[in-house]
Amino acid sequence: MAKPAKPPIDRIIKSGLVSKPAAPQAEPHFAGKLIFFPGWCKKCGLCTVVCHSEALKQHKDGTPYLADAKKCTLCSLCWRTCPDFAIVKNPDEKGEDDGAE
Numbered sequence: 001m002a003k004p005a006k007p008p009i010d011r012i013i014k015s016g017l018v019s020k021p022a023a024p025q026a027e028p029h030f031a032g033k034l035i036f037f038p039g040w041c042k043k044c045g046l047c048t049v050v051c052h053s054e055a056l057k058q059h060k061d062g063t064p065y066l067a068d069a070k071k072c073t074l075c076s077l078c079w080r081t082c083p084d085f086a087i088v089k090n091p092d093e094k095g096e097d098d099g100a101e
């Protein structure tokens, strides 16, 4: 299956905000404050390393998830660090945890 196209660069540059949820083929994973795009994630772990509050954790395969939304300060480090634009801020966030272990 072909790798999904990345979101338009102008949408990324605007501080990680998204103007609409995402292209359907990107299979976004809404996790409260953040939106993850597993299809673009190369599981490098950079986002988890730069997170100052340990709000992010990684699944065994390296995919990050928001383990504790209360710890997330929306500092923007994770989505600004991700080389693949695989994390963005959720403009409709309600602060829920990812719920995935």
Ligand code: SF4
Binding pocket: 050, 051, 052, 053, 054, 055, 056, 071, 072, 073, 074, 075, 076, 077, 078, 079
């Ligand atoms: S926005 Fe900041 S605090 Fe929240 S998960 Fe990303 S790096 Fe951690």
Ligand code: SF4
Binding pocket: 040, 041, 042, 043, 044, 045, 046, 047, 048, 062, 063, 064, 081, 082, 083, 084, 085, 086, 087
């Ligand atoms: S920095 Fe981006 S590509 Fe790397 S693990 Fe995090 S979401 Fe995936």
